[in-house]
Amino acid sequence: MLEERRSCEFQLWRVNFTVLTILAVFCFLYYVSIFCVVVPWLSYSVPGITNIWVLTLTTGLSLYCYLFCVVLDPGRPPPGYLPDPEVSSVQEVKRKDGAARFCTKCQHFKPPRSHHCRKCQRCVLRMDHHCPWTNNCIGHGNYRAFFLFLIYVNAALIHVVGLLAAHTLHILQTIHLQRVLRTGLQAKPVLLAAGWIGSIWLWAVLQALAFAIALPLTIGLLLLFVWHVHLVAVNKTTIEYQEGVTASIDAAASGLGVVELHQHPYDLGLYSNMMHIFGSNPGQWAAPPCRPTAGGTAYPTKWDMPANGEH
Template structure:
């Protein structure tokens, strides 16, 4: 029995190590899909139509498609690499809570109290959503801020961790969650645009109409349509799920924990929940960045401090 448990732990470790190694491969795969799509839509189809200018209407449609495509592609890549290269948020060295929630005190913990707490927490497994008590990570040997979870792939605690995404080769957490959501949004809009733009060509592929272009270009167009249709449908479902999570001010991990929690203390209402992720400045809602004012007045954007509902009394959690 002991050998079996050891083997299982070893297999999980190897799985996490393999996920770390997927980094450059997944980025190249994303860029490859973007490249194939660009070749099929711009170089094989709508680019030649615009240059040939066989008709005013055809040229106008081609221009609109190409302008929208390049705009959405730029926003998609900006959001994507913002998720890839932005640290999701780690626990600062020697972090300690400003409030001793365990005893209900509002003063910062003293050095002696902090040391006693560290020693006592090493033998206890505490839940963030099941108790207001301070939590401790045995793997990192440090205290865990509210809504923080340990990622086995990254090998560290991540602030407001949502999940580890192999597509962005990074954890999705407090500091890059908005960027991830924008990546989903622009991926959906981009793939939907490509799907609709290539639909007439896809239909013509199965008809008796003679289609101009080389066999390679026709095959690439067919493949691009199928790929983008698949991504449109899958990303749509993922977007709907995350819209629900944002509206309730929860994460993917917390959504499973909430099933046994009748009262969610971080649900501040849809408007305030939205601001906890996107900020208050409307000019920044659709770009992977925050205004300095939002970063200053909304502590949740920093990932360490989260306001709770006014009717929360600490009971039942």
């Protein structure tokens, strides 16, 4: 009970300079997209309002999930945790003598899939990786929030990149058209027509800067999203993937069978894997989380499934 309460505490000390910088980037991209692109260009027309609503929604949801990943506990082994000898022998035996995994730094047994994080100086349940961009580990408690963050932030970034690119094209076409029509050297594109701000150059610099930030961010986060789609599909963590690769390299080097070492006990089939990570109700999979995912000390394996199941 005490542990459950502790796991729900907000870890505000996780908010460091990196986190504040990322929040500032969020705000900057949102500001430029709405107030330098959508409002002057589309005004409060139906497309304008639709763009504002969609971008506000995706930005708000990604900010929420991001802050969730920063300040909420990824999950720690409960005090006095004792492994189930039968389960641990089937699921994973990391020690060569076959004994249960024990963290010598935290001085307690490790539940399946948990690992000790050197940065956080503690064990983390179903540890995926330590994320410097959230100054926190991504583990059992916040993995769903992390995955949803990747969905929402990619939607928002693709929207931002699309808006900036479309607006730049629109301005170039406007300038070209004005030249063609010989409306005079002072003819200005749509930005100055709004009359909100004195310098078109400031807006151009802001949009160029936003584009220079948003484009590589979108590419990087899209790749990260695709990677985690793969991990979710096979119910693996990044650490387990790395361990699998290492094991297969070791096996190849020592001449052992690679196939058996590749068997991942927690891969229960796509639908079961998704239910396990996002919850039993598919209607709520995309809903933002309001508390850390419960449990985390035991996981069903493919050997727990009925013989005529998905595997």
